[in-house]
Amino acid sequence: MFYVKEPINDAMEITIEINDENVFCRCPVCGKEVSVNLEDILGDGHGDLFGTSVMCEDCSRELMEAGDEDGFEA
Structure with a gap:
């Protein structure tokens, strides 16, 4: 696991198990919260947190559509 x-203070800390339902990040473009499946993102062994x-x-x-307009394929 x-x-x-x-740590919350000198006498207390909180511990939360990481699972497939409680990992999130912020979109680097708009800041919206995004649910993340770590297996999908890091499962190939080439990523890092x-x-x-x-x-x-x-x-x-929007990025994909902009690429299509520029003649790029994703």
Whole structure:
């Protein structure tokens, strides 16, 4: 089991198990909260938590549409 641990004060800390329902990040474009499946993002062994960002569906769609207009394929 993986978990995060955060001190609340000198005498107390909170521990929360990381699972497929409680991992989130902020879209680097708009700041919207995005649910993240770590297996999907890091499962190939080429990612890391510090250097990985996940865009929301709206920003991803806009990026893909902009690429289509420029003649690029994703």
